[in-house]
Amino acid sequence: MADDKDTAAYWGANIRLIWISLVIWFLCSFGFGIILRPMLSGIAIGGTDLGFWFAQQGSIIVFLILIFFYAIRMNAIDREFGVDEE
Secondary structure, three states, rough: OOOOOHHHHHHHHHHHHHHHHHHHHHHHHHHHHHHHHHHOOOOEEEEHHHHHHHHHHHHHHHHHHHHHHHHHHHHHHHHHOOOOOO
């Protein structure tokens, strides 16, 4: 990264990816598990309602998927801006 324009674009892409990941994580853990739980109570999954499932297991699974998604996307952004480790 040679100039300030590339640096700003790199960090802009990085922060955008972080915000997208945080919004998805918030919606799945807090939104579906707590706020929208009464609306999801009529949908059954695995012997329990969908709101309870998101509060107990769904948010953890989504968080793990987001970790891998972030790592893959961040590697692509690093390659795009020429700051990858290889």
